[in-house]
Amino acid sequence: MIAYRTCPLCEATCGLAIDVADGRVGRIRGDADDVFSRGFLCPKGVSLKPLHEDPDRLRFPLVDGREASWDEAFAVVDERLRRVLDAGGPDAVAVYLGNPTAHSYASLIYSRALIKALRTKNVYTASTVDQMPKQVAAGLMFGGGLSVPVPDVDRTDYLLVLGANPLASNGSLMTAPDMRGRLRALRARGGRVVVVDPRRSRTAQESDEHLFIRPGTDALFLFALVHVLATEELVTPVDHLAGVEEVLALAGDFAPGPVSEATGIPAATIERIARSLAAGPRAAVYGRIGTCTQEFGTSASWLVDVLNALTGNLDREGGAMFPRAAAGASNTQGPGGRGKGFRIGRWRSRVRGAPEVFGELPVGVLAEEIETPGEGQVRALITNSGNPVLSTPDGARLDRALAGLDFMLSLDIYVNETTRHADVVLPAPSPLARSHYDLPLYQLAIRNVANYSPPVLDPADAGEPPDEWRTLLRLAGIAGGAGPDVDVDALDRFVAGQVIQQSGRDPESVLAELEPRVGPERILDFLLRAGPYDLTLADLEAAPHGIDLGPLEPRLPEVLRTPSGKVELAPKEIVGDVPRLRAALRRSPDGEIVLIGRRQLRSNNSWMHNLEMLVRGPARCTMHVHPDTATQLGLEDGAEATVRSATNAVVVPVEVTDAIMPGVVSIPHGWGHDVPGTRQSVARAHAGVNCNLLTGTAELEPLSGNAILNGVPVEVAPVEVLVAGR
Ligand SMILES: Nc1nc2c(c(=O)[nH]1)N[C@H]1C(S)=C(S)[C@@H](COP(=O)(O)OP(=O)(O)OC[C@H]3O[C@@H](n4cnc5c(=O)[nH]c(N)nc54)[C@H](O)[C@@H]3O)O[C@H]1N2
Ligand SMILES: Nc1nc2c(c(=O)[nH]1)N[C@H]1C(S)=C(S)[C@@H](COP(=O)(O)OP(=O)(O)OC[C@H]3O[C@@H](n4cnc5c(=O)[nH]c(N)nc54)[C@H](O)[C@@H]3O)O[C@H]1N2
Ligand code: SF4
Ligand SMILES: [Mo]
Numbered sequence: 001m002i003a004y005r006t007c008p009l010c011e012a013t014c015g016l017a018i019d020v021a022d023g024r025v026g027r028i029r030g031d032a033d034d035v036f037s038r039g040f041l042c043p044k045g046v047s048l049k050p051l052h053e054d055p056d057r058l059r060f061p062l063v064d065g066r067e068a069s070w071d072e073a074f075a076v077v078d079e080r081l082r083r084v085l086d087a088g089g090p091d092a093v094a095v096y097l098g099n100p101t102a103h104s105y106a107s108l109i110y111s112r113a114l115i116k117a118l119r120t121k122n123v124y125t126a127s128t129v130d131q132m133p134k135q136v137a138a139g140l141m142f143g144g145g146l147s148v149p150v151p152d153v154d155r156t157d158y159l160l161v162l163g164a165n166p167l168a169s170n171g172s173l174m175t176a177p178d179m180r181g182r183l184r185a186l187r188a189r190g191g192r193v194v195v196v197d198p199r200r201s202r203t204a205q206e207s208d209e210h211l212f213i214r215p216g217t218d219a220l221f222l223f224a225l226v227h228v229l230a231t232e233e234l235v236t237p238v239d240h241l242a243g244v245e246e247v248l249a250l251a252g253d254f255a256p257g258p259v260s261e262a263t264g265i266p267a268a269t270i271e272r273i274a275r276s277l278a279a280g281p282r283a284a285v286y287g288r289i290g291t292c293t294q295e296f297g298t299s300a301s302w303l304v305d306v307l308n309a310l311t312g313n314l315d316r317e318g319g320a321m322f323p324r325a326a327a328g329a330s331n332t333q334g335p336g337g338r339g340k341g342f343r344i345g346r347w348r349s350r351v352r353g354a355p356e357v358f359g360e361l362p363v364g365v366l367a368e369e370i371e372t373p374g375e376g377q378v379r380a381l382i383t384n385s386g387n388p389v390l391s392t393p394d395g396a397r398l399d400r401a402l403a404g405l406d407f408m409l410s411l412d413i414y415v416n417e418t419t420r421h422a423d424v425v426l427p428a429p430s431p432l433a434r435s436h437y438d439l440p441l442y443q444l445a446i447r448n449v450a451n452y453s454p455p456v457l458d459p460a461d462a463g464e465p466p467d468e469w470r471t472l473l474r475l476a477g478i479a480g481g482a483g484p485d486v487d488v489d490a491l492d493r494f495v496a497g498q499v500i501q502q503s504g505r506d507p508e509s510v511l512a513e514l515e516p517r518v519g520p521e522r523i524l525d526f527l528l529r530a531g532p533y534d535l536t537l538a539d540l541e542a543a544p545h546g547i548d549l550g551p552l553e554p555r556l557p558e559v560l561r562t563p564s565g566k567v568e569l570a571p572k573e574i575v576g577d578v579p580r581l582r583a584a585l586r587r588s589p590d591g592e593i594v595l596i597g598r599r600q601l602r603s604n605n606s607w608m609h610n611l612e613m614l615v616r617g618p619a620r621c622t623m624h625v626h627p628d629t630a631t632q633l634g635l636e637d638g639a640e641a642t643v644r645s646a647t648n649a650v651v652v653p654v655e656v657t658d659a660i661m662p663g664v665v666s667i668p669h670g671w672g673h674d675v676p677g678t679r680q681s682v683a684r685a686h687a688g689v690n691c692n693l694l695t696g697t698a699e700l701e702p703l704s705g706n707a708i709l710n711g712v713p714v715e716v717a718p719v720e721v722l723v724a725g726r
Contacts, residue, residue: 004544005453012170012177035548037177058427074484080407084380094122094378098386105439106520110472117479124363132704133297139342140571143561149320151284156318157191158283163290167202175445200659212661216711217263219296222303223254228274236312243570282318293709321552325443326450327527339561362705364697370401380407389417390606393695415679429464432456451546595712606670609683621671621688622655626662640719647696667691
């Protein structure tokens with residue numbers, strides 16, 4: 001039998017065709033009939049089989065490091081969590097949600113239920129080491145955190161890419177399987193791809209033009225483009241904008257001359273790029289993680305869409321467009337065109353007063369919230385699908401803080417650098433033993449698509465842990481004071497009822513219509529019915545290769561949820577941060593070495609390094625250094641270097657390459673698997689170093705609270721080889 005299933009590992013949502021016989025998984029190929037991915041897949045898709053079979057993957061709960069029954073594990077959670085809650089109140093329990101929760105609709109929906117039951121302000125996610133600046137910019141400009149315009153890659157003639165490497169990452173905040181094929185098609189139809197990156201990435205290699213940029217200076221570059229549009233009278237704004245004059249005035253200070261010195265991009269090039277953007281009938285600017293996880297992440301994210309708007313490309317075919325997702329998008333709910341907007345800082349973190357955004361606090365403050373005594377101190381942590389010791393800044397400090405907690409619970413499929421600290425670890429079923437729907441990712445897709453996958457294997461027959469939504473509901477029961485044996489089905493019905501009620505419908509009658517579905521399927525069925533295409537889950541079940549709902553269509557002004565009913569091109573919060581950016585113009589980068597990251601095709605942040613097929617071959621956790629910089633610092637290819645930042649130091653092998661600009665070094669994140677107490681034998685043998693020992697938490701991007709992971713000043717020196725006997 002061939003089972004069809006969407007790959008849950010990254011944002012590309014590839015269709016997989018999986019051979020299954022007698023409850024065993026055979027070959028995994030790309031599904032040639034998938035309406036979106038058309039047979040494309042990457043090496044990670046194939047690795048779902050070894051992931052399913054990995055003996056290190058947890059099948060049973062762990063309590064204090066030993067295997068335990070589910071009932072025993074929940075009893076321990078109830079006892080120890082209650083103790084912390086009784087002593088410290090709701091805020092004494094923090095929650096951290098990691099990246100895979102965004103790829104699990106069950107985890108997304110039911111983690112919310114758990115957080116609600118906990119009533120804690122200490123909610124943290126991987127978003128603040130990732131895309132929060134983009135969400136803040138979108139929230140302020142368009143009124144919704146997921147109202148992020150995506151480049152209409154299949155129809156554009158000019159694509160300006162900053163800080164993204166979709167040929168390695170397979171795309172982010174831009175769901176688009178097979179970006180290589182799509183970029184090649186773009187160029188084949190006479191279009192142009194320009195990549196701005198401190199590294200000549202794989203994407204840059206496939207582009208028409210690559211510009212090296214000094215890390216952290218994208219906002220300056222983008223402002224200079226706006227400056228040129230203004231001075232050369234090339235502005236052709238789209239309708240429904242507020243604040244055009246204000247933005248153009250602000251751009252006055254960012255002339256190509258001074259910006260060229262800060263960014264390293266020649267003034268003439270800046271002028272030419274601005275003219276090309278303005279001239280092309282269909283152009284799109286796209287910025288991703290390199291433009292987010294840096295000092296000016298929100299400004300850079302904002303300016304990307306300012307440029308799209310001022311060149312007439314926002315919301316136009318071939319420009320940057322708003323998807324219309326089939327399910328769960330808040331920008332498809334209600335009358336539209338106007339809304340409550342978005343506010344930063346409804347509450348603040350206890351120790352340094354960092355503002356809340358979208359209901360969470362920056363993960364960069366988690367360690368200090370654990371360490372600092374006083375009322376509201378975090379004494380327990382629940383992690384779900386996260387590895388913050390490797391993936392968030394100042395990993396060493398967080399590691400120490402976790403060791404000092406009164407209680408820690410992790411929902412995870414491995415014992416890794418983070419979950420080794422947990423009193424209790426609760427596993428999840430293999431991706432092949434659960435259903436799947438990409439609730440957030442279809443809100444960011446370059447075509448409107450919907451695709452649901454039933455489980456490939458029956459979890460009970462496959463000896464897999466229970467579905468994660470059941471685990472999360474039992475935990476919600478504990479958090480709410482109902483003890484470890486809450487009636488999961490009743491609570492599930494309550495959660496579904498709440499979702500239905502929020503959309504203004506009558507829970508009882510809708511619940512009756514949705515019978516006999518339960519769990520995330522029931523909620524998905526409802527969200528599809530309440531969505532803009534009147535689909536039902538049965539429609540998706542009947543279409544195993546997905547349903548193509550067509551190319552993106554213009555959505556202004558209906559997509560907006562701002563109080564003014566306009567696109568806010570000059571939100572006061574962002575305008576208020578422009579002086580900080582202006583000051584950066586006067587900085588001299590001379591002689592400074594800065595650290596950036598990079599993604600690798602066969603990695604998935606920190607967590608797929610335990611699969612031999614993805615880690616074999618030469619060690620990948622190396623530091624890229626330009627030949628001139630290597631000479632200047634006395635570094636040799638293949639030898640080790642010490643890298644020291646204000647936070648910490650690591651020793652890492654050097655790889656000399658001219659694919660990185662002078663003065664910049666790059667270490668990939670997600671490595672550093674050589675700590676004691678983990679249970680990942682393959683990853684341990686390919687340990688690498690944790691680059692987030694070097695990144696710090698002293699400064700966070702002020703508007704979004706996002707961590708600054710790129711452009712970190714470092715000192716680099718060869719490791720002295722000690723000669724024995726002398
Ligand atoms: N320096 C630097 N640091 C970075 C980045 C960078 O570019 N540079 N990128 C950042 C970004 S964008 C992100 S998203 C973060 C990621 O940061 P995290 O989300 O904290 O880390 P991951 O490595 O994705 O860890 C995922 C965890 O989920 C577990 N897991 C996988 N599947 C499941 C499941 O189905 N259920 C459960 N319960 N657990 C599961 C894995 O075992 C692993 O422990 O890292 C960030 N860190
Ligand atoms: N294979 C693989 N795929 C993944 C992941 C993975 O770990 N491995 N992680 C997933 C996750 S969680 C995410 S968020 C996405 C991210 O997807 P992308 O945003 O495409 O991430 P990267 O591939 O890291 O590309 C970021 C680029 O930014 C560059 N850069 C660094 N600093 C700067 C800067 O200051 N300015 C500019 N202009 N560029 C800079 C880096 O050199 C790098 O080439 O990928 C997802 N897909
Ligand atoms: S590109 Fe992403 S979605 Fe596609 S097979 Fe690879 S990991 Fe899975
Ligand atoms: Mo991410």
